[in-house]
Amino acid sequence: MKNYLGVLKTVKLFNGIEESDLQPLLSCLCGKLIHYDKGQTVFSSGESLVQFGIVLSGQVQVVQDDYYGNRSILGKIDVGNLFGESFACAEIKALPVSVITTTESELLFIDCHKLAVPCAKACGFHSRLIQNMLNIVSMKNIGLTQKIEFTSKRTTREKLLAYLSAEAKKAGSSRFCIPFNRQELADYLSVERSAMSAELSKLRDNGILRFHKNQFELL
Numbered sequence: 001m002k003n004y005l006g007v008l009k010t011v012k013l014f015n016g017i018e019e020s021d022l023q024p025l026l027s028c029l030c031g032k033l034i035h036y037d038k039g040q041t042v043f044s045s046g047e048s049l050v051q052f053g054i055v056l057s058g059q060v061q062v063v064q065d066d067y068y069g070n071r072s073i074l075g076k077i078d079v080g081n082l083f084g085e086s087f088a089c090a091e092i093k094a095l096p097v098s099v100i101t102t103t104e105s106e107l108l109f110i111d112c113h114k115l116a117v118p119c120a121k122a123c124g125f126h127s128r129l130i131q132n133m134l135n136i137v138s139m140k141n142i143g144l145t146q147k148i149e150f151t152s153k154r155t156t157r158e159k160l161l162a163y164l165s166a167e168a169k170k171a172g173s174s175r176f177c178i179p180f181n182r183q184e185l186a187d188y189l190s191v192e193r194s195a196m197s198a199e200l201s202k203l204r205d206n207g208i209l210r211f212h213k214n215q216f217e218l219l
Helices: 002-008 019-028 085-089 112-116 126-151 156-171 182-189 193-205
Strands: 032-036 041-043 051-057 060-065 071-077 098-101 105-111 175-177 209-212 215-218
Touching (some): 002 019, 002 051, 071 182
Antiparallel strands (some): 041 098, 175 215
16 A cells, blocks of 8 residues: 555545545455456445545546446546445445446555444544545535536537536647547437547537647637
8 A cells, every 4th residue: 555655645535635645544444455457447336335436546437327238427437536435325225326437546545444343443534534535525516516517408509518518628628639539428418429520520520629639729
């Protein structure tokens, strides 16, 4: 775990906790580090969660597949960020999503009950962890609300422009990179890839934007 102290210091769950306390904290929380190869399933839809994960290296995707096999990407989780915390803390009996690695990854798992309930040692950082977790869950709810705003647009063009405008605003520039390839972007916006690619070409030809792979510029 010492190899990831630099990453752990950036994890929002550990905001306000001294570096010297991180190792005792993870011991108290029974933190478990597991290596995954690319494309492995971390959590499967339908299972029950008692722990959540933190990405220490690599990346995971949160996805949802319908009865017919159509996939929707709910989000990408990069280094230093949490996944599965809402479902674990809410004690959901059947997970409605799956979590899959998009690259080779090192993931840290923490039992939600260990975080919420003060231990026998009366460690002082438990209340801080709970405050940090509340903030993380609240910010993710805001992010999901924004995704609903994108996907509720009527046309593929409107969905694309709403999403790209939000990314430009987040980057603070008309030039920015998005975290998705074409198929992933189509899955995220819940549109057909071919229709989306055609719409991107129209927007480029109309002088509204430029793009190359995942790099975009709004004109």
